[in-house]
Amino acid sequence: MAEPTAPLRCLIVDDDPLALQIVENCVANTTFLVHAGSCASAIAAAEILRTQPIDVLFLDVEMPAMSGLDLLRTLQNPPLVILITSSKSYAVEAFSHDVLDYLVKPISYARFLTAARKALEAVESRAVAGADAIAAPPNAEFTFVKVDNRLVKVPFEEVRYVEALGDYVHIVMGQSKLIVYTTMRAVEDKFPAALFVRVHRSFIVNLRRVQTIEDNTIVIDNKYIPIGQTYLREVFQRLNKF
Template sequence: MIRCLAVDDEAYASDIIASFISKTPFLELVGTTTNAFEALNMVQNGLVDLVFLDIQMPELTGIQFMKICGDKCRVILTTAYPEYALDGFEFDVVDYLLKPISYERFYKAAQKAQQIISPAQVEIVTPPAPTSDFIFIKGDTKNKFIKVNYNEILYIEGLKNYVSVYTANQRIITYQSLRELETQLPQPPFYRVHKSYIISLDRIKMIDGNALYINDQSIPIGDTYREGFFKVIRESK
C-alpha cells in the first residue's frame, strides 16, 4: 500500500482527494491537512510515501514544500492554475492534476505513482464502483454538506458558475463542477446526456427525438452524447 497525504489550504479540496484515495485499492490515506508545516513534519518523520499537494498555500507554497522535502516522498500536484505545471515538473513530480479533478484522472495519476513507488505490486485494475447509496453535496456555505440519496435525484443541471441538483422535493445549488459530480455518481443509473445535464435513467418518463422528459422537464440530448445514450437505452430493454 502507498501511504498518502492530501494537503490543500481549502479543507473541501483535500476532502475530495481523501475520498478518492480511500476508494483506490493500492492507496492508504494517512491524513489530510490544510497546514503545510504539519504535512512537512509528517513527511520528514517518514510517515508518507505520496503527497497530493496544492501549489498555492499561504504559509508555504507547494514549490517551497518540495524544495524542503527533497526525495523523502513523491508528489502529485493539485492546482487550479495550469501555468505552474512547468515549475512542478522541474521537481520530478509524478503528475499534475488540474482542478476540478475527476476520479478517472486521479486514478491515472495514482497508477503512475504506483509504478514508481511500488512497481512489483502494479496490476491493471478497474476503478472500483461506488458502494454507497448516497452522496454528500457541498452546500452554499463553507463546511455545509447535504446528504442526498441517489434514488431521490431526478437530474443535475450545470450552469455557468454553479450546479443545480433537482430532486422531487427540492433544488440544491452547489459550486462543485458538473464533471466532479459525474465522477462521484454510479453509472448507471446516472448518465451524462448533454454538456449541461446528467440524468437518472430511472426517472425518464419519455424520449422524443432529441429530448427526454423527466416529470414535465424537457432535457436536450447533446450530439456528443446521443450515440452512447441510445446504446444504453437499447441495452436496458
C-alpha cells in the first residue's frame, strides 16, 4: 500500500493582488494543500520553480513581460499546472500545454476545490502505481504490468505508444492494447528512457516507431499524436540523437 500523500506544495502566480489573495485563501482552506509561495510575475515564478520543489502551479495567463503560457514553454519538467485567467478564450491553447485544469475569474471556492482535487488524485494515483510497479532490470527487453489480477509481459520493442485515459493508460502494441491502472509517471519509470520519450501529458512514444513528424504532430501506425509545447525541445533533441 502506498504511503499517505503529503500536502501538495503550491506556488501561486498572478499580477492581480486581489486574485492572488483569493487563491491564497482557497489554498489555506484546503487541508491537502500547503502554500509554498506567491509571486506577481512569471519571471519570479521561474526562479522559484528552479530552486524549490513545487507540486502544483496556480498560474495566471495574462501577465506583463512574460505570460503564463510563455512560462510554460520554458519549463522542461513542469509541476501540475492549473491556469487562471479572466478570459475563456485561452481555453483551447491552455490545454495544448497539457495543463491539469483551467479556472476563470472570479474564482469560487467550489470550482477551486474541484481543480485541487484533480491534482490530489493525480499525485495519489502516481503513488499507488509506484508502490505496485514491478521495475524492469537494467537493459531489460521487457517488463510486466498488472492487468486486472494478471501480470502481463510487455516487450518494449513491440510497444508503439502509451496513452493516458483518466486513471488508466493504454499500452498499444500493434493490433493489441493493454489497459493498465497506473500513471504516465510510473510508465516513464518502468520503460527504458533510451527508447521512449514523453511527448505530451497524455502520450509516451517509442522513438523507433515514429514514422513522420509534421506541425508538431507525430504519426505512428496512422495514429496522430500531438507534441505538447512543454515537451517540444526535449522531443526534438531526442529525435536528433536517435
